[in-house]
Amino acid sequence: MIDLHAHLLPEMDDGPEYLDAALAMARRAVEDGTRTVVCTPHRSARHRIEPARVHEAVAALQRALDEAGVRLRVLPGLEIAISELPGMDDEELRLATLGGGGRWLLVEMPFRGWPIELPDVLRDLEMRGFGTVIAHPERAASVQTAPDRLRDLVGRGALLQLTAGSLAGELGPAPLRAGLALARAGLAHLIASDMHGVSWRPPGLSDGVAATAAALGVRAADLSWAVREGPALIVAGERAEPPRPKIVSRTPRPDAPPAAPAPRRAPRRSPRAPR
Numbered sequence: 001m002i003d004l005h006a007h008l009l010p011e012m013d014d015g016p017e018y019l020d021a022a023l024a025m026a027r028r029a030v031e032d033g034t035r036t037v038v039c040t041p042h043r044s045a046r047h048r049i050e051p052a053r054v055h056e057a058v059a060a061l062q063r064a065l066d067e068a069g070v071r072l073r074v075l076p077g078l079e080i081a082i083s084e085l086p087g088m089d090d091e092e093l094r095l096a097t098l099g100g101g102g103r104w105l106l107v108e109m110p111f112r113g114w115p116i117e118l119p120d121v122l123r124d125l126e127m128r129g130f131g132t133v134i135a136h137p138e139r140a141a142s143v144q145t146a147p148d149r150l151r152d153l154v155g156r157g158a159l160l161q162l163t164a165g166s167l168a169g170e171l172g173p174a175p176l177r178a179g180l181a182l183a184r185a186g187l188a189h190l191i192a193s194d195m196h197g198v199s200w201r202p203p204g205l206s207d208g209v210a211a212t213a214a215a216l217g218v219r220a221a222d223l224s225w226a227v228r229e230g231p232a233l234i235v236a237g238e239r240a241e242p243p244r245p246k247i248v249s250r251t252p253r254p255d256a257p258p259a260a261p262a263p264r265r266a267p268r269r270s271p272r273a274p275r
């Protein structure tokens with residue numbers, strides 16, 4: 001899997017303080033099946049990280065991973081607050097693209113308030129040749145109360161990145177509810193960890209993928225685009241169009257023929273009974 005959103009660079013933002021902690025996070029990610037991590041430190045008023053510094057830090061972390069025998073590829077990126085975008089020129093934005101692919105930018109969804117300027121921001125970025133991945137909308141209060149308001153942004157070409165921990169229920173009931181509502185609406189385009197530490201906001205995508213698949217009634221493999229094919233296109237700077245979701249409907253269509261009566265048999269435990 002490819003993890004598109006991670007605070008893995010040591011001594012950079014609110015991610016790991018030391019290299020040892022970053023290596024421990026990287027090992028955990030590899031154990032969970034991640035082979036590539038895009039390092040996306042914050043670009044915000046609090047952490048004004050320069051994209052060129054991220055490229056240097058990623059190269060240093062890759063050397064440390066190789067020396068430690070951790071089989072993980074790290075790539076550069078940035079998680080950009082909306083308020084920082086107007087102050088960044090095209091060259092800075094190009095350096096800040098996910099994976100250095102030159103096309104996709106990770107834009108942070110604010111936790112409070114609906115950003116009314118976001119449609120204009122997306123249009124401006126598109127005119128400058130960039131696509132937008134919106135980071136963790138399910139954690140924003142404005143989306144939790146009305147997930148459907150994201151449809152306009154998706155219609156303008158944005159991709160949504162949901163956080164694995166939200167979908168696994170590790171970040172509380174509101175992100176879980178909003179995340180699964182987006183997934184049922186076919187809007188769980190990408191799933192990433194947003195890892196910050198070994199135990200707090202930890203690495204790992206598979207629990208979030210498994211929980212989403214269970215909620216949709218599909219196999220985890222059916223969500224592969226969100227953690228493999230989609231992220232691969234994004235880090236390569238390619239166009240990325242999510243597949244239509246395969247969702248098992250629990251309510252029959254009104255024009256569907258009546259179901260045959262089920263054969264009588266002894267009751268058994270549902271394989272999807274809550275654990």
Ligand SMILES: [Fe+2]
Nearest residue numbers: 005007079194
């Ligand atoms: Fe983040």
